[in-house]
Amino acid sequence: MGSPIELAKDKELKEIVENRGIEDILGKSVPYPKDIEIKGKITRDIIEEISKSKKEPQWMLNLRLKALELFEKLPMPNWIQGVESIDLEEFSQYVKPKVEAAENWDQLPDWMRDMYSRIGLPETEAKVLSGLTAVFDSENIISRLKEELKQKKVIFMPMDEAVQKYPDLVKEYFGKQFPMADHKFAALHYALWSGGAFVYVPKNTKLVNPVEAFFIIGGEMEGQFEHTLLVADDNSSIGTSYIHFIEGCAAPVLKNFSFHDGMVEIYAGRNSQVYFSTLQNWSRSIINFNNKRAVAMENAHVEWVEGSIGSKMTYTYPSTILRGRGASTRNISIGISNGPYIKDVGSKAIHAAPDTKSIIISKSISANGGIAAYRGLVKVLKGAEKSFAHVQCDSLILDEKSSAYTLPRNEVDEPTAIVSHEATVGRLGEDQLFYMASRGIREGEAKALIVNGFIRDVLKSLPLETVSILTRVIGMEFSELGSVG
Amino acid sequence: MALETIDLTVSVGEKQILNNMNLKVEKGEALILMGPNGSGKTTLAFSLLGHPRYQINKGKIILDNNDITDLPTYQRALMGLGLAFQNPVEVPGLMLSMLINAISIKRNKSDFDISSIDPKLIVWARNKAKELGLQPSILEREVNVGFSGGEKKRSEMLQMLVMDPKYIILDEPDSGLDVDGIRVIGELIDSLRNSGKGILIITHHAEITKFVSPDKVIVVSKGRIVDEGGEELIKKIEEYGYKDYEGVQ
Numbered sequence: 259m260g261s262p263i264e265l266a267k268d269k270e271l272k273e274i275v276e277n278r279g280i281e282d283i284l285g286k287s288v289p290y291p292k293d294i295e296i297k298g299k300i301t302r303d304i305i306e307e308i309s310k311s312k313k314e315p316q317w318m319l320n321l322r323l324k325a326l327e328l329f330e331k332l333p334m335p336n337w338i339q340g341v342e343s344i345d346l347e348e349f350s351q352y353v354k355p356k357v358e359a360a361e362n363w364d365q366l367p368d369w370m371r372d373m374y375s376r377i378g379l380p381e382t383e384a385k386v387l388s389g390l391t392a393v394f395d396s397e398n399i400i401s402r403l404k405e406e407l408k409q410k411k412v413i414f415m416p417m418d419e420a421v422q423k424y425p426d427l428v429k430e431y432f433g434k435q436f437p438m439a440d441h442k443f444a445a446l447h448y449a450l451w452s453g454g455a456f457v458y459v460p461k462n463t464k465l466v467n468p469v470e471a472f473f474i475i476g477g478e479m480e481g482q483f484e485h486t487l488l489v490a491d492d493n494s495s496i497g498t499s500y501i502h503f504i505e506g507c508a509a510p511v512l513k514n515f516s517f518h519d520g521m522v523e524i525y526a527g528r529n530s531q532v533y534f535s536t537l538q539n540w541s542r543s544i545i546n547f548n549n550k551r552a553v554a555m556e557n558a559h560v561e562w563v564e565g566s567i568g569s570k571m572t573y574t575y576p577s578t579i580l581r582g583r584g585a586s587t588r589n590i591s592i593g594i595s596n597g598p599y600i601k602d603v604g605s606k607a608i609h610a611a612p613d614t615k616s617i618i619i620s621k622s623i624s625a626n627g628g629i630a631a632y633r634g635l636v637k638v639l640k641g642a643e644k645s646f647a648h649v650q651c652d653s654l655i656l657d658e659k660s661s662a663y664t665l666p667r668n669e670v671d672e673p674t675a676i677v678s679h680e681a682t683v684g685r686l687g688e689d690q691l692f693y694m695a696s697r698g699i700r701e702g703e704a705k706a707l708i709v710n711g712f713i714r715d716v717l718k719s720l721p722l723e724t725v726s727i728l729t730r731v732i733g734m735e736f737s738e739l740g741s742v743g
Numbered sequence: 744m745a746l747e748t749i750d751l752t753v754s755v756g757e758k759q760i761l762n763n764m765n766l767k768v769e770k771g772e773a774l775i776l777m778g779p780n781g782s783g784k785t786t787l788a789f790s791l792l793g794h795p796r797y798q799i800n801k802g803k804i805i806l807d808n809n810d811i812t813d814l815p816t817y818q819r820a821l822m823g824l825g826l827a828f829q830n831p832v833e834v835p836g837l838m839l840s841m842l843i844n845a846i847s848i849k850r851n852k853s854d855f856d857i858s859s860i861d862p863k864l865i866v867w868a869r870n871k872a873k874e875l876g877l878q879p880s881i882l883e884r885e886v887n888v889g890f891s892g893g894e895k896k897r898s899e900m901l902q903m904l905v906m907d908p909k910y911i912i913l914d915e916p917d918s919g920l921d922v923d924g925i926r927v928i929g930e931l932i933d934s935l936r937n938s939g940k941g942i943l944i945i946t947h948h949a950e951i952t953k954f955v956s957p958d959k960v961i962v963v964s965k966g967r968i969v970d971e972g973g974e975e976l977i978k979k980i981e982e983y984g985y986k987d988y989e990g991v992q
Contacts, residue, residue: 684835695816696826698849712836
């Protein structure tokens, strides 16, 4: 299976390059397209230094060093062809911002509050959320835990802190859902991880308000490697352990690009339910890898929602391994590729037990030369009897310069499983725009309307907070489009 | 006050379709424009609204003394020009209720906030839909997607009611409708005319005139006006067809 960029290379990319100018896409010195090459040396010394500064236990240092070895050995993954070179030597692997850790919103400096507002999360809304942790560069700068979480003995703290305060608990789950040997960037992540959130929801616990985490990259040429681990313990059957997760970057447009290689691991114990949403609105300077994996035990339900709007390039494939009988997952991704940017997103569901169920819904929107690709995998292992999987991919292409690709893969080794796939492509053309204009609706407004309509059925099933933020960000994204009616 | 064309000459690509067309629709007046298929009727409708594919080579379009020849489509619409399409295009993903909400927002010159939906408007639209012989549930369907011919015509009328333009161009409002449909839409057009709107009905078989008595009838052939008169022209065409006009230049 060729990468979408390979497929697109001859036509669309050429067109983008011609229309936009290569410098606009790439910055000045980087040839394109090209495989990623990692030039920088990440030494044992760097790793030891990071670990020491965090006062980590020996087992964590060992884990980092083992990851470093793997990183050096593993080949460049073949699914990320076409990205320009990343010179890790030029990245600061660990950047500590000049901000003191803040307890609440008011303590944040003005410019940072500004950033939050620009990614669509104003103060009032932030206050509703039960816990708020923000990673600025590599350190958590806000850590706040509301009464609800305290009363229910939910652990919610920066990942680094959890390593020290709950070493046994962390050790039991850390790195178990997403193995470091999975691919080169997973290994790199484990070697360099810093920041992120740890959430532990005890048995029989129900959380009402969402917990949020923010990730912001502030400077140029940084790598960011936050690690988030969410554990919903066994038999939290009455409850919904619910984490709502927002990533964002509204830093000034950077001359060079930055690199994000974060990870989310979810362990959903028996009968638990976990909802995890991400709204990615990185600035156009960010190359975004996001490694997300959940393991769902017996009768557990895991729900991923991925709103992917910003960044120069995004590669993210939230995955659920349905390990226990009756486990289920729903995986919704909304990708917007507006401008000469690439979204390569998708979902994976691995059915490893009988009676498991997965529903994957992908909605992609491309505009102004954007390329949106869905890449998914449904795998049903032998013995996962009577499993059910359905994949639905809908693409909306807003003009002739843009394109969408659907690359689904099904591997079914169980004859009693039912696996189905459905795909639609809608293209917005001159006639639709004229129709809308004849009603007094301008081009940009028409696009915003159609985009909203397109993702509406998906939004209906999402938590209100997600819908509100997503709608606003999409509005901002398309408000600048097409003022010519 | 009127919608007027002066020497309007239009081409699509290399091909000239309309030739020196002069017509005038006064407020409170119904003008019927008749002509065989391919005579340029839809081209006229699209040119009046400024479709980008239709090139105006000569002439002017005047709306209430304003020259709108070079204005973008959405501005013409906001100035009070409405078009009920003959074959409205499908808009996948967009519910009719959302479109109606957006039309209303633009009509009232409010901020374009598509997340706020006016519940009163939707109740009103459901009632109007019923009056037009539509299932109110059509509001929850995607615009024109899977609509029957009759549903399309009725939905176009519903949108005109929301837009409330000063002049309404109706492109074949009676095609694809059954007798009851023609009556409902014809009576509605008649009442709109009586309420002071300027009406331009484009049609090739004039069924609709059973319910809308025309103030003026114009016959076009090969992109030119070949005859003008009153209701008697309709009878003539019903009896003899358009063949008498074929040689007219």
